[in-house]
Amino acid sequence: MPTTMLDARDRDLIAARDRELPISAEHVSQASRPSALRITDLRVACLDKVPFKSTIIRIETNQGLVGWGEVRDQASATYALMLKSRIIGENPCNLDRILRKIRQFGGHGRLGGGVSGVEMALMDLAGKAYGVPAYALMGGQFRDRIKCYADTPGERDPHRMAERLKGRLDAGYTMLKMDVGVDLLDEVPNALVGQSGAMIDRFTPHPFTALQISQAGVDHLVDYVRTVRAEVGYDVPIAVDHIGHVDLKSCIRIAQALEPFGLAWLEDLIPWQYTEQWKKLTDSTTTPTATGEDIYLAEGFRPLLDAGAVDVVHPDPATAGGLVETKRIGDLAEEYGVPMALHLAASPVATMACVQIAAATYNFLALEHHGADVEYWSDLVLGFDGPIIAGGYIQVPDKPGLGFDDVNLDLMRECLDQSNPIFFDDSSVWDSDVALDRTWG
Incomplete structure (x- = not known):
């Protein structure tokens, strides 16, 4: 189509395309790049009377996004902490990949609490990374x-x-x-x-x-x-x-x-x-x-x-x-x-x-x-x-x-389980808990 037949808006779009101006990385949000998201830490808080004893999971990432999960009531925080070394460095958006690694560490009753709670936190992270509710x-x-x-x-x-x-x-x-x-x-x-x-x-x-x-x-x-x-x-x-x-x-x-x-x-x-x-x-x-x-x-x-x-x-x-x-x-x-x-x-x-x-x-x-x-x-x-x-x-x-903005840290601290007073403490002792996890020869 001859240029003379284009309206002003079309001419502006073509001019912008032809200039091929580079987009500066400093103008792009780095907190919502799902492909580059990586898990950097997992910590827990052991609470009571919420309504029962319960462990809250916090998974941190390299982009500042935080995912929250919960171990089943009256289960051990260890069920979640033992999974930390298996998920550090993974992209939480690769949910199926991660679960295929850690699913073997769950079990019936409270034994399923670690895998299930970590999965909740991963879904929280994936939803935040893509900007959608987990149901989507x-x-x-x-x-x-x-x-x-x-x-x-x-x-x-x-x-x-x-x-x-x-x-x-x-x-x-x-x-x-x-x-x-x-x-x-x-x-x-x-x-x-x-x-x-x-x-x-x-x-x-x-x-x-x-x-x-x-x-x-x-x-x-x-x-x-x-x-x-x-x-x-x-x-x-x-x-x-x-x-x-x-x-x-x-x-x-x-x-x-x-x-x-x-x-x-x-x-x-x-x-x-x-x-x-x-x-x-x-x-x-x-x-x-x-x-x-x-x-x-x-x-x-x-x-x-x-x-x-x-x-x-x-x-x-x-x-x-x-x-x-x-x-x-x-x-x-x-x-x-x-x-x-x-x-x-x-x-x-x-x-x-x-x-x-x-x-x-x-x-x-x-x-x-x-x-x-x-x-x-x-x-x-x-x-x-x-x-x-x-x-x-x-x-x-x-x-x-x-679907919630954040947890109430002050109130959670008031609900701390005095028999096991862990409140998102350093968990680096679990970083190197590795083994030959493969279930086949």
């Missing part, structure tokens, strides 16, 4: 607010439990959970067969404790739940946890007896790995069943799903492997027509990681909140105008990474 790195957003269900620890008096649950409703929660099980029976005559309540063994799997519940015990639990339902009402979903270490037949009797009360689910009645027992339990009752908080990686859920042995998968992202792996669990369960709820007992750091998962997972039900009685809980992170949970929901933030 997992395929995008299905919902803009996340339903929370409030956990309420056990009360021997059902009227007191009902009072506490009604307090949760007054705070705006639309789903609840309470503890109902053998801990309510140790003072009830003839309720337990095989052991006294004081001798209940927490470290022996349920089938091997020789502990059974009698008809008197079942009747007591039925009366308890009936009283709670009468006072709280039937219009709110209530899940039940902490039945206790009793055998399969006792679990079946309890599940069947509680059917009239329309419970949302019965959780972790028996260890998750006994697939056939879960199948028998689930087939025996119309009360939904849920398990999964101690399962590490999606592959651990497949036997339960293949067998149709559970009605709700219930991973804890702080055990399951972090954000991406928990999203995989949800997607896997969706193929079987099974919904996913998220177990959690954590500070706002892991909670906001769960918010990202919930936003990105199609078959998500609700996220557990275990800190409803911790007044300062929302203040542990910065970047919210009010409480993180409002009206029983968390609004999904559009900020990069996990």
Whole structure:
């Protein structure tokens, strides 16, 4: 096209192109170059009462970006620190590459806490590097607010439990959970067969404790739940946890007896790995069943799903492997027509990681909140105008990474675990912890 036919704007663009002016590096932000991002340090802080003992992970980079994660409640900080030498110098945006190196150091229960917490921090960093929320790195957003269900620890008096649950409703929660099980029976005559309540063994799997519940015990639990339902009402979903270490037949009797009360689910009645027992339990009752908080990686859920042995998968992202792996669990369960709820007992750091998962997972039900009685809980992170949970929901933030601006160091220092007072101390002793990690010859 002849130059005379170009408008002024086109002529200016061509002139600029022809000049080929170099762009000075001093005018380009060096804090958002994902390809050059490298991990330089990993440190931890050991806290308590947030709501339980918990380890906060801080991963630092050469560009000044910081990623935050959290080891699962009541797990060892060592589970995260031992991974430091395996990730220093890596680009946190290469998430799959790093996880293929460190996944072998995780395991079921609290053993998954290190890998899962580090993955949270990596996702926080990757989101910040690319300037997007972590949910965008997992395929995008299905919902803009996340339903929370409030956990309420056990009360021997059902009227007191009902009072506490009604307090949760007054705070705006639309789903609840309470503890109902053998801990309510140790003072009830003839309720337990095989052991006294004081001798209940927490470290022996349920089938091997020789502990059974009698008809008197079942009747007591039925009366308890009936009283709670009468006072709280039937219009709110209530899940039940902490039945206790009793055998399969006792679990079946309890599940069947509680059917009239329309419970949302019965959780972790028996260890998750006994697939056939879960199948028998689930087939025996119309009360939904849920398990999964101690399962590490999606592959651990497949036997339960293949067998149709559970009605709700219930991973804890702080055990399951972090954000991406928990999203995989949800997607896997969706193929079987099974919904996913998220177990959690954590500070706002892991909670906001769960918010990202919930936003990105199609078959998500609700996220557990275990800190409803911790007044300062929302203040542990910065970047919210009010409480993180409002009206029983968390609004999904559009900020990069996990969605909060920073952690509240002063408040976290006040929550320091006095039995293990580490507060982002120098961790260079872990820099040279190397071994032949390869799992093949």
